[in-house]
Amino acid sequence: MRGNEQKYIREAFDSNWVAPMGTNVDLFERDLKTYLNNVHVTTLSSGTAAIHLGLILLGVNAGDEVICQSLTFAASANPILYLKAIPVFIDSEEDTWNLCPIALEEAIIDRIKLGKKPKAIITVHLYGNPYKIEVIRSIADKYQIPILEDAAEALGSSYKGQKCGVFGDISVLSFNGNKIITTSGGGALVSHSEDIKSRAIFLATQSKDDAIHYEHSEVGYNYRLSNISASIGRGQMEILDEFVNLRRKMQVFYKQLFEDVPGVYVYDVPDKDYFSNHWLSVITINPAETNGIDCNDLRLAFEAENIDSRPFWKPLHLQPLHQDFPYYGGNVAESLFAKGLCLPSGSNTSEEEKARIQNVIDCVFKTKKKIKIKSLFSKNKSLFENNVFVNFFSKIRLETT
Known part of the structure; x- marks a missing residue:
């Protein structure tokens, strides 16, 4: 108001x-x-x-x-x-x-x-x-x-x-x-x-x-x-119009936040003919590209910090109420539901709240990187024992780049 x-x-x-x-x-x-x-x-x-x-x-x-x-x-x-x-x-x-x-x-x-x-x-x-x-x-x-x-x-x-x-x-x-x-x-x-x-x-x-x-x-x-x-x-x-601009700024915020995170796609319009109010900013996460992180991992991380996020709408043809009605198509809607998450998108989201959101996202994805690096140490124990450091640190660099 x-x-x-x-x-x-x-x-x-x-x-x-x-x-x-x-x-x-x-x-x-x-x-x-x-x-x-x-x-x-x-x-x-x-x-x-x-x-x-x-x-x-x-x-x-x-x-x-x-x-x-x-x-x-x-x-x-x-x-x-x-x-x-x-x-x-x-x-x-x-x-x-x-x-x-x-x-x-x-x-x-x-x-x-x-x-x-x-x-x-x-x-x-x-x-x-x-x-x-x-x-x-x-x-x-x-x-x-x-x-x-x-x-x-x-x-x-x-x-x-x-x-x-x-x-x-x-x-x-x-x-x-x-x-x-x-x-x-x-x-x-x-x-x-x-x-x-x-x-x-x-x-x-x-x-x-x-x-x-x-x-x-x-x-x-x-x-x-x-x-x-x-x-x-x-x-x-x-x-x-001001509210539309604020929602669109939230979309830009998320686009920048996930820009360097492989496997996370921020839902957007296909070309310049389309103009979206971005009522909600939403993402899909492909665990195969995020070292196993999925949308539920991120949702629970948000929830632990008292930040609300939600799964996508569950496709209506999968709802118990509609299971006996006709359906046409493949599994696009079902796939989106399985890997999608709606993010906090309010027009009144403050800079402090954005910082809280960013902190959760950074922690979730950076923590997973640390786990991967730790795994690399255990797998390459012999490198330490043989003092073959050059090869080992080259691999560390690749993992963290």
Whole structure:
């Protein structure tokens, strides 16, 4: 929080608008509309609510199939189950770690052969890194399947200069407490027409028909964002670009920190067309190149110093909840989960905290080097006994370079 959040909250209290409507809701939606370049924005109680309404607006019903990226948080797929629809999970590709175009088209062709053409495709910008926008869109259009873009982690990211959150037929944002900006809890549905926005508001406010009394002809939901939460969002929008820059600086911090550590890869965009907010900085560790150090070793070392780090999202097709649903692709997502770690990435990470992080990383990898050197001493005991020092210290130099 940077200050103006309290100002806008005070305005809401002073005007006595604390319900899920009011000036701050309207102005927060206006700010998002401007930021995303003139789309239609409906603010809601969560990003999950936005996905749920998005699927309804795309015509998903019970028994329909919906394609979903497997390497993502459970909230991307849970709304499919709310509707009693069937998720079809797709592997990641190795460039962006997002939805694999090859596996996607294989799945679509196979489901069509089975008489089960998917009703929608849920795409995700993993950890803020955009997916392969153009190739996924071309496949979706080829088979006339709409895209629901899950940009929950990607506000502030862009592809070829266009902000994420506008690439889907319907898109969603999240303002949960851990996102790039927050309303404490909240989300938004982004669309390209005023009609879809009006329909989204109708569904999100209990589907009240146009009558003087409370008339309801269809199921509705209590999904609208409160005026108080929108007050926080207005203040956060004023510093969104600053927060994106701070997250990107954390990414640079980790890139430099691991620059000379073989076997550690810092997840990044594939080329200059992609711009990531780096909502989370994440790494993969290959133990074969780090003398046996794996992501769990580093996680436990952080934990011992009261520093939080987490494994990647566990692929949804591996979750007990989803074990009976179709899956297409190889083992890219599974492999990333096995060797990946999400690092502390907050916009407010202090220099002191960065020093603590760096100290743990240095200790973990340098300690392993010391163990290797010690092993070399024991293996070359005869060198000492025969006073053949030149050869021995040459080997020591190679080990420590």
